[in-house]
Amino acid sequence: MAEGFLLYDETEQTSTRYLGYAGEHGRYDVAIINTGHFFGKRLVISIQNGRSAILNDEDAANIPYLMQAFDIRSEDEAAEFSELLLANL
Incomplete structure (x- = not known):
């Protein structure tokens, strides 16, 4: 390796939930990873x-x-996405 520092190198079992949702303002397909x-x-x-x-x-x-994080341009779409996440995180 170049002159860098390896900060971490870990392996763990995770749980992944795949969620697809079609709402009024958009469609959302996400993976939610618990770690x-x-x-x-x-x-x-x-x-x-x-x-x-x-x-x-x-x-x-x-x-x-x-x-900003998910490049959503509409506040209505972001609010709908927020509701989906809050119900499923």
Whole structure:
């Protein structure tokens, strides 16, 4: 390796939930990964665009953050996505 520092290298069993939902403002296909690595938060990956974020309920309720993290352009769509996440994290 170059002159870097390996910060961590861990392997663990995780639980992954795949969730598809068609709402009023959009369709959402996500993978929600439960892991002990992120201090109780979950790794959420949008299957449509590949964007991801590490979220807890507080993060999932933050509409501007969801818009930025998942490249959502409409507040209505982000609010709908937030409701989906809050019901399923």
